[in-house]
Amino acid sequence: MRAIVRDQVQAVPDIHALRDRLERMQGRRMDAPVLPTHPAFTSLLPGGGLRSGSAYAIARSSSLLLALMARPSQDGAWCGVIGMPELGAEAAEKYGLDLDRLVFIPDPGPRWLAVxxxxTEVLPVVAVRPPQGSNAARGGAEATRLAARLRDRGTVLLV
Structure with a gap:
């Protein structure tokens, strides 16, 4: 019995060391707060919600996007939609988004990554659809700054 307890006590520092190492490698905290989302997504998302300071790549589905944004919006979070001119306010409202806290930027132009x-400096939840043919990886320094900004501000980015 003592050996089991000793092994468990010894494992705790190992777990903390592993967590610290993962946080340094990923550049984000594993215990960062999460924004709750629709209960249907709880079991699909680590931590049961949208982790602050993280980016999520999602299918090209307006329904999924709006469903993910609805609960944070209902809870008072400002949300932004960039580069999706076909997404309308009526659809957003049907999914439960608070239109008084929703910012649309239908065409951010060629500097979409900078926009x-x-x-992300001011809104806690931002959805973006990069222009066709663009590659955020080619953004290099700009994409790196965006990732750092997400972590610093605790913004959730849905791509």
């Missing part, structure tokens, strides 16, 4: 980075 997205700027919006």
């Amino acid at each position: 997205t980075a700027t919006i």
